[in-house]
Amino acid sequence: MVRSSATVPAVREDLERRGVHIVEDDGTPQVGLLLFDVVGPELEAALREWSHASGARIIAIALHADALSAGKTWRLLAAGAKEVVVWQPDDVAAVIAARWERWNEVDRLLESPLVSSYVVGGSPVLRQVLRQIVEVAVFTTTSVLLLGESGTGKEQVARLIHSLDRRPDKGELITVDSATIVPELSGSEFFGHERGAFTGAASRRDGAFALAHKGTLFLDEVGELPEALQAQLLRVVQERTYKRVGGNQWFEIDFRLISATNRDLPAEVERKGFRADFFYRIGTWTFRLPPLRERREHILPLAEHFAQLSLDKRERRNVILDERVCEFLLRRDYPGNVRELRQVVERLCARHVGVGPLTAGDIPPDDLPPASERAEQRLDSAVEEAVQRGFGLKEISQVAREAAIRAALSAAARNVPRAAKMLKVTDRALQMELAKRQD
Numbered sequence: 001m002v003r004s005s006a007t008v009p010a011v012r013e014d015l016e017r018r019g020v021h022i023v024e025d026d027g028t029p030q031v032g033l034l035l036f037d038v039v040g041p042e043l044e045a046a047l048r049e050w051s052h053a054s055g056a057r058i059i060a061i062a063l064h065a066d067a068l069s070a071g072k073t074w075r076l077l078a079a080g081a082k083e084v085v086v087w088q089p090d091d092v093a094a095v096i097a098a099r100w101e102r103w104n105e106v107d108r109l110l111e112s113p114l115v116s117s118y119v120v121g122g123s124p125v126l127r128q129v130l131r132q133i134v135e136v137a138v139f140t141t142t143s144v145l146l147l148g149e150s151g152t153g154k155e156q157v158a159r160l161i162h163s164l165d166r167r168p169d170k171g172e173l174i175t176v177d178s179a180t181i182v183p184e185l186s187g188s189e190f191f192g193h194e195r196g197a198f199t200g201a202a203s204r205r206d207g208a209f210a211l212a213h214k215g216t217l218f219l220d221e222v223g224e225l226p227e228a229l230q231a232q233l234l235r236v237v238q239e240r241t242y243k244r245v246g247g248n249q250w251f252e253i254d255f256r257l258i259s260a261t262n263r264d265l266p267a268e269v270e271r272k273g274f275r276a277d278f279f280y281r282i283g284t285w286t287f288r289l290p291p292l293r294e295r296r297e298h299i300l301p302l303a304e305h306f307a308q309l310s311l312d313k314r315e316r317r318n319v320i321l322d323e324r325v326c327e328f329l330l331r332r333d334y335p336g337n338v339r340e341l342r343q344v345v346e347r348l349c350a351r352h353v354g355v356g357p358l359t360a361g362d363i364p365p366d367d368l369p370p371a372s373e374r375a376e377q378r379l380d381s382a383v384e385e386a387v388q389r390g391f392g393l394k395e396i397s398q399v400a401r402e403a404a405i406r407a408a409l410s411a412a413a414r415n416v417p418r419a420a421k422m423l424k425v426t427d428r429a430l431q432m433e434l435a436k437r438q439d
């Protein structure tokens with residue numbers, strides 16, 4: 001049986017009082033309540049259709065606990081439910097209202113200037129990850145592991161998480177680059193040391209854990225962390241206590257751990273190249289940031305953002321990238337991901353004369369595509385123009401064919417065998433083409 005929330009007026013009124021508006025037949029995309037007592041293909045199909053058609057976030061509510069099992073819950077989530085709960089007359093409205101409030105808060109933050117000042121790009125693939133990141137950042141202090149190729153924005157996301165963290169008296173964001181840690185000093189780097197703990201320890205020093213107290217410890221390149229150190233850190237991450245090197249006193253710490261790596265850490269764990277226990281501890285939440293090639297629609301918004309940042313320094317406002325520059329940026333590949341794009345844009349900005357948009361003349365010669373690619377671009381623009389002018393495929397092919405033959409004959413000083421070679425056809429084929437034209 002499927003009942004709409006309208007059949008439970010008391011709940012509906014309670015929710016309205018709490019500011020939760022139930023989806024009406026007009027499909028306003030807010031929250032939908034689906035009350036059921038049997039999970040079956042019919043209910044799943046209705047749910048699938050409803051969630052697709054309305055864009056509403058649907059909370060599926062079992063009228064009694066027996067109606068729900070783990071398997072049924074997963075099926076309802078797969079069919080589009082955003083939450084699955086059992087009806088509890090006393091607190092169902094409060095549960096729904098709280099869930100609704102949290103969704104709204106995350107939506108509001110996703111649209112906020114704060115989030116977009118850290119992370120530019122609104123494609124569905126990034127937004128889906130970002131939505132979860134924002135929720136984890138605001139409502140938890142659990143460990144986060146960021147995976148992704150170099151330059152995809154892992155450090156940037158770590159900064160965002162720290163800035164969204166709502167702990168009172170929030171501490172600082174402390175970054176440790178695991179790749180540059182000197183093994184002999186690694187203990188001191190993390191735990192600090194007492195005076196005289198080792199040769200050269202002239203005075204007591206705090207380590208990264210002490211500095212990150214009440215804040216965030218960002219462990220960059222965590223995949224490079226030596227195994228012995230992984231074991232030492234595991235203890236601290238689990239127990240939240242540590243001792244300075246050469247000291248006896250235990251210190252308690254409260255920090256959020258964010259780790260990042262461009263290595264395929266799950267695969268390394270599988271082949272025993274990284275400790276599994278440490279991996280599971282650091283990755284309570286694991287997010288993978290997509291490479292730029294999987295979200296090419298971000299190239300121009302990111303380029304505008306970086307151009308603005310770069311030219312802001314020279315007090316230029318509202319920079320515009322002209323059509324050629326956009327084309328140039330869109331045609332390029334970025335194996336170094338967002339970092340590489342940023343560097344390219346900074347090079348363009350460095351050549352900018354200070355007035356007008358960024359133009360082709362701002363592209364450093366070394367960045368220009370090779371001549372063959374430029375010819376291809378010109379050909380593309382000509383074809384584009386022909387299509388816009390209403391030429392059909394047949395006409396365009398014919399005109400291109402004739403232009404190619406003319407160009408080859410002219411370049412070969414009308415020597416047919418040579419022109420045929422340039423066109424990669426046999427002499428006879430070219431002769432036949434020319435004969436056709438004389439008919």
Ligand SMILES: Nc1ncnc2c1ncn2[C@@H]1O[C@H](COP(=O)(O)OP(=O)(O)OP(=O)(O)O)[C@@H](O)[C@H]1O
Binds near residue numbers: 121262
């Ligand atoms: N979505 C984004 N919006 C704005 N700037 C971004 C975004 N992603 C990355 N950047 C910028 O791109 C550059 C590289 O990003 P970042 O250092 O965060 O990458 P990373 O994944 O940590 O790289 P690595 O693995 O090499 O350390 C930085 O200058 C960062 O500010």
